[in-house]
Amino acid sequence: MSQETELKRKKLRTAMFLLITVVALYLVIIVKQW
Amino acid sequence: MAAVHGDAHGHGHDDHHPSGIMRWVTTTNHKDIGTMYLWFSFAMFLVGGTLAMGIRAELYQPGIQILQPELFNQFTTLHGLIMVFGAIMPAFVGFANWQVPMMIGAPDMAFARMNNWSFWLLPVAATLLVSSFFVPGGAAAGGWTFYPPLSTQGGLGVDLMIFSVHILGASSIMGSINIITTILNMRAPGMTMMKMPMFVWTWLITAYLLVLVMPVLAGVVTMLLTDRHFGTSFFNAAGGGDPVMFQHIFWFFGHPEVYIMILPSFGIVSEVIPTFSRKPLFGYSSMVYATASIAILSCVVWAHHMFTAGMPTVGQLFFMYATMLIAVPTGVKVFNWTATMWRGSMTFETPMLFAIGFIFLFVIGGFSGVICAIVPIDIQVQDTYYVIAHFHYVLVSGSLFALFAGAYYWIPKWTGRMYNETLGKWHFWLSMFFFNMTFFVQHFLGLAGMPRRIPDYNLQFADFNMISSLGAFGFGLTQLLFLYIMINCIRSGEKAPQMPWDGATTLEWTHLPTPAPYHSFEKPPIVK
Numbered sequence: 001m002s003q004e005t006e007l008k009r010k011k012l013r014t015a016m017f018l019l020i021t022v023v024a025l026y027l028v029i030i031v032k033q034w
Numbered sequence: 035m036a037a038v039h040g041d042a043h044g045h046g047h048d049d050h051h052p053s054g055i056m057r058w059v060t061t062t063n064h065k066d067i068g069t070m071y072l073w074f075s076f077a078m079f080l081v082g083g084t085l086a087m088g089i090r091a092e093l094y095q096p097g098i099q100i101l102q103p104e105l106f107n108q109f110t111t112l113h114g115l116i117m118v119f120g121a122i123m124p125a126f127v128g129f130a131n132w133q134v135p136m137m138i139g140a141p142d143m144a145f146a147r148m149n150n151w152s153f154w155l156l157p158v159a160a161t162l163l164v165s166s167f168f169v170p171g172g173a174a175a176g177g178w179t180f181y182p183p184l185s186t187q188g189g190l191g192v193d194l195m196i197f198s199v200h201i202l203g204a205s206s207i208m209g210s211i212n213i214i215t216t217i218l219n220m221r222a223p224g225m226t227m228m229k230m231p232m233f234v235w236t237w238l239i240t241a242y243l244l245v246l247v248m249p250v251l252a253g254v255v256t257m258l259l260t261d262r263h264f265g266t267s268f269f270n271a272a273g274g275g276d277p278v279m280f281q282h283i284f285w286f287f288g289h290p291e292v293y294i295m296i297l298p299s300f301g302i303v304s305e306v307i308p309t310f311s312r313k314p315l316f317g318y319s320s321m322v323y324a325t326a327s328i329a330i331l332s333c334v335v336w337a338h339h340m341f342t343a344g345m346p347t348v349g350q351l352f353f354m355y356a357t358m359l360i361a362v363p364t365g366v367k368v369f370n371w372t373a374t375m376w377r378g379s380m381t382f383e384t385p386m387l388f389a390i391g392f393i394f395l396f397v398i399g400g401f402s403g404v405i406c407a408i409v410p411i412d413i414q415v416q417d418t419y420y421v422i423a424h425f426h427y428v429l430v431s432g433s434l435f436a437l438f439a440g441a442y443y444w445i446p447k448w449t450g451r452m453y454n455e456t457l458g459k460w461h462f463w464l465s466m467f468f469f470n471m472t473f474f475v476q477h478f479l480g481l482a483g484m485p486r487r488i489p490d491y492n493l494q495f496a497d498f499n500m501i502s503s504l505g506a507f508g509f510g511l512t513q514l515l516f517l518y519i520m521i522n523c524i525r526s527g528e529k530a531p532q533m534p535w536d537g538a539t540t541l542e543w544t545h546l547p548t549p550a551p552y553h554s555f556e557k558p559p560i561v562k
Contacts, residue, residue, distance in 0.1 A: 007219060007220070010219045011144045011145070011215050011219050011220075014144075014214065014215045014218055014219060015144070015145065015211050015215050018210075018211045018214060018215070018245050019211065021245055021246075022207055022211075022245055022248070022249045023249070025246070025249035025250060025253070026249035026250075026252050026253050026256075027253075029249065029250050029253030029254065029283065030253050030256060030257060033257060033268050033279065033283075
């Protein structure tokens with residue numbers, strides 16, 4: 001795998017982890033109060 | 035000075051970008067986007083400042099002169115929202131856009147197109163927010179904290195505010211994901227985490243805080259929206275909801291938000307002080323751990339904003355002591371800055387003056403924060419001008435002064451031109467004088483019992499209010515001087531030398547030409 005592809009994959013992995021955290025927190029806050 | 039290299043080859047295609055307005059609309063360059071963030075935030079600073087002038091004009095003397103109470107409340111509400119979400123936060127994101135890639139040796143931000151989108155959401159949100167003044171019923175008037183029931187009862191202005199806060203939150207989340215991804219994955223070879231400049235560290239921790247708390251804000255405004263329009267009763271007591279729960283959720287976002295606005299300031303000051311003391315930062319690793327400690331503690335102190343809302347004594351004690359504990363890592367930072375200056379070969383150019391001014395005044399704001407953390411005192415000063423004085427010492431002489439320090443420090447690198455040092459010093463001293471004139475007296479007003487968010491007041495408060503208002507007018511006018519200095523620098527400033535600050539050691543100074551080329555670090559530098 002080229003260095004560039006590896007970097008793209010790493011960046012995507014970090015971003016997806018953060019995005020899932022954001023969405024999960026958003027839903028938890030609302031569902032918890034439901 | 036270390037060798038400046040690595041980018042000469044990059045100049046060949048520096049000019050290969052659209053010109054005119056399309057350059058700014060379509061740009062994915064971190065420097066262009068940083069510039070747009072900074073100009074946008076300054077424009078918002080002027081709008082929020084104009085509202086502040088209106089507030090202080092009304093409070094110049096007792097009685098109702100200029101603003102009717104409803105409009106006065108709209109002014110205070112939008113002043114807070116615009117300054118927090120439109121001015122200070124985007125300004126720091128602007129600094130992050132310009133500086134983070136250059137300081138870690140990266141060619142750009144990790145997600146350049148998303149970066150463009152993060153920015154262009156802001157003018158849309160700002161337009162919604164400001165235009166809410168002109169809808170029937172006017173803008174939101176329940177304070178920047180938009181507590182129910184006022185926020186569930188307001189008119190269309192509240193809906194516009196909710197929509198605007200959602201968009202601003204989305205922009206912040208995208209910005210923070212971008213910053214974290216950039217820092218974690220795109221550092222130059224050899225730049226380990228513990229070799230990163232403090233500004234980068236503070237932004238990394240700030241971005242994590244944003245990822246943690248912005249969804250909470252988004253959640254609470256969504257619930258507010260459904261309470262207003264879709265028949266839910268999250269915060270409506272009549273329907274079985276709990277308005278105090280709103281306060282808990284809001285402040286779970288709101289208190290870390292304060293640190294989101296101050297941690298990058300710590301980063302800027304931690305770059306400026308070593309440069310102008312010509313010494314490395316004292317206690318680098320303790321600074322990193324102190325920043326992380328502040329961020330963690332900031333998530334467990336939210337209810338100190340609610341001591342009068344009613345809570346068990348054990349809750350009051352927990353939040354009181356947890357809040358006071360934050361003074362420890364903050365004290366570590368102040369000690370380290372002072373120790374950095376100790377026996378340094380100090381000079382006092384404008385960035386250094388603002389950094390030192392920051393330390394003096396932020397410490398005053400910090401002390402009054404500890405005072406407010408003490409439950410019996412807080413119950414006395416809750417919703418008085420003492421609290422207004424406290425948080426303006428943190429956010430104006432803290433965040434804003436650090437932003438000024440950063441702007442003067444890096445403008446030679448950004449533009450290749452020097453600002454007028456004499457005028458810069460005038461800007462600092464006038465800001466210092468008028469800032470204290472405006473806000474120091476508000477401590478006395480608060481201790482004497484003058485309530486906040488009220489357009490009229492008892493005669494006993496007249497003298498201090500007059501002083502405060504005159505100070506505010508002076509402070510506002512002084513910031514026009516800053517605008518003049520920056521425009522003058524960009525248009526006709528003297529050519530900046532390669533290293534205008536001989537004590538600077540970070541990559542943007544040591545490894546890039548001045549001004550920084552449009553594309554930088556296409557080949558990463560090797561950090562030893």
